[in-house]
Amino acid sequence: MAHSERDHKKGPGSETGVIRKDHRNRIRVALVYPNTYSVGMANLGFQTVYRLLNEMDGVVCERAFLPQQSPESKSPVPIKTLESRRFLGDFDVVAFSISFENDYSNLLTILENAGIPLRAGERNSHHPLIMAGGVACFLNPEPLADFVDVFFIGESEPALHKIFEIFDPCKDHQVNALNLARSVPGIYAPCFYSVSYSSSGRIQSFVPTEDVPSVIQRVFASDLKTISTTSTILTPDAEFGRTFLIETGRGCPHGCRFCSAGYIYRPPRFRSLSQLIASIEEGATKTPRIGLVGAAVTDLPCLESLCDVIQKAKLDVSFSSLRADRLTDAVVSLLALSHVKTATLAPDAGSERMRRVIKKGIQEEDILSAAERLVLANIPNLKLYFMIGLPTETREDVLAIVDLCVKIKQVFLSASRIAKRIGTITVSVNSFVPKPFTPFQWVAMDPVKTLQKKLKIIQEGLRAVPNVRVNAENPKHTLFQGILSRGDRRTGELLLRLHKNHGNWPETLRESLDHPEEYALRKRPLDEILPWSFIDHGFETGLLVREYERALAEI
Ligand code: SF4
Structure with a gap:
């Protein structure tokens, strides 16, 4: 496959593929x-x-x-x-x-x-x-x-x-x-x-x-065979630069209980090898960098063969998601050949118990092994995603995030010594927001103060660990997201006030007499009419309730 890349000026003026x-x-x-x-x-x-x-x-x-x-x-x-x-x-x-x-x-x-x-x-x-x-x-x-x-x-x-x-x-x-x-x-x-x-x-x-x-x-494309979803315009000024993005599939077979992607794109659908090769060939005429996009890229049935094709074409590749238990040798070596410097893994929770509650389906060994293999393959930096405020979370579950990061650090250090290069582990901590159309759509979000305390446990627990950095979203911002995520029509007034206040959320909440925080903080009974109840995503009735009850039964 041939590819060409011209020098492009910064700014939208240097776009290619614009349609007029x-x-x-x-x-x-x-x-x-x-x-x-x-x-x-x-x-x-x-x-x-x-x-x-x-x-x-x-x-x-x-x-x-x-x-x-x-x-x-x-x-x-x-x-x-x-x-x-x-x-x-x-x-x-x-x-x-x-x-x-x-x-x-x-x-x-x-x-x-x-x-x-x-x-x-x-x-x-x-x-x-x-x-x-x-x-x-x-x-x-x-x-x-x-x-x-x-x-x-x-x-x-x-x-x-x-x-x-x-x-x-x-x-x-x-x-x-x-x-x-x-x-x-x-x-x-x-x-x-x-x-x-x-x-x-x-x-x-x-x-x-x-x-x-x-x-x-809800409308969904039952057959992706005739639909290729790839970059139309390439620009150096997009977040991923001049990367030709290719959607490998839609939905995710894992159905983690906090994640809307595992529910609203059901059934999970993957593109065929021949379809993806055609997209790669198209992308290769425009840029040497391919981005494979999807909720479950590493679950793609033809991934091994696809890696082979990309490697032979000498293209660089990035993955929008990597599951620790699906990290094959082909994926790791392709990432290394693509000069990837940072790989992202999402354990999401620290304890095995918490990962069972959220139905993450990966074990500690998977995470440690993935971290080791990535670093040994010369990918020096790791980014780890965790959530705090998940349903039923205890102090022990939060401390388990610190413990897991310390274990990952040990593996990371040994592998870095062998690779003769040491990078950084970035621990990214986000507060859980209950999302519509997930089994956790009914649960209460943790109050901001509780989230701040949990965050402090992690920050203090990892402060003295060299080469580990904690990045956290401000729990106050997550509260705003939680309000909008489960708001009803009346939230429109709040948005108008926010607009008038030039995006200043704290001031907007102070001015609100109707306690909009309740949209995020109130646990909903299972029989309540939810603002989104009029949408049918095609689930069998009772799926979300069953999954919710199973989550609460995990101890
Ligand atoms: S969190 Fe990831 S693995 Fe889990 S359902 Fe969502 S996309 Fe799939």
Whole structure:
């Protein structure tokens, strides 16, 4: 396989693969990633929708991102698309691709900067239809219900054609939203649903007010054989630089109980070797670096053969995920040949008990062996992911994180001596956030003070260990994420206040009289109507409850 790489200037001007189309007689879609250019361009879902929309003759799709602006800046920065430098307000549809709850407030910033009223009810037919999709929307779109006209729930490939066959730019928003909600599976138009609350503030009912589905079926691509998901545009300014990203599959067979990827992409699907080779050949004509992307890359059935192909083609490769118990010699040697300097492993919990509770399915020996083999293969640095605040977690479980890191350090040190090179172990500690559509969707998040105490145990326990560094997310930020993760429609008011406060969460919470922390901290009874209960992800009823009860039974 031949590959070529030219010298590229910094900035979006040095992109390759940009699609430019004439706007005349086409539906104009501005596809917006509600974060910066470098974050958005590293998102394969965003890039895929861009390509698929532009493959439709009747549609032109251009990209826009959150402008680089200080949070305190008072004057809005007008937002234009990269391709034709047109304002967002000049498009028929503004479609947001949203992966993370923390980007919700950026959506409001972008609408305001674009001169588009924030609330759907304040917009008229002169404004674009505001759509949103992406994984955050298929978990729980409700916090954004006041601001978005139409959500798409699921994987976009099977539905995009139908959406743009039905959407008519000459028609009013409400008419378009209703037509889409009635005719396209996966479309959820929140204005056609009414939510009532009990005196205790719980959701009492969630009912359609029009002839639209009462339950939204998540859409998924049942067969990935005809769908290749790869980078469309390469840019040196994306988070992964000029890496050609290839999605190896969707979903994950492991079903860890905290992880939405193990549930909402069911059933797990993998691409075939021939399909992946074709993608690699395409990528190799553009760049010598391939990124294999997926929740379960190391579970790919054809991984050994794929490693062989990549190695023979002399390409560098990176993996978006490595499971300690799936680390074969072929993967380790390919990483080493690719000059990877840091490998990431996710034990997630320190004790065997805690790993059983979360159904992680890896043992301490797997983790120690993976660490040793990676360092012996000349990959000097390790990054280890752990969570604190998991359901049923005790002080002993937290101390077990310290113990495991110390054991890994011992193995790491011996292997580093043999490899004659010593690097660093970075221990990344994140606070657990209960996610919709996981067996832990009902549990209470730990209060910030409890999380801070747990974090301190780890920081103090590892402080004196040389070559080990602890990186931790501030538990206060995790609380905000927890609020948005399980918020209902009323969280929209909170987002408006946050927007008014220029993203200042502590101030926003202080001003709130309705205790929004409860969204994160309250344990839900199993029979409560959850804000996302109207979405059907195709699970057998009872799967999540059963897994939740099994988790609690682990002692
Ligand atoms: S192995 Fe990783 S991706 Fe798969 S379910 Fe577990 S945490 Fe999620």
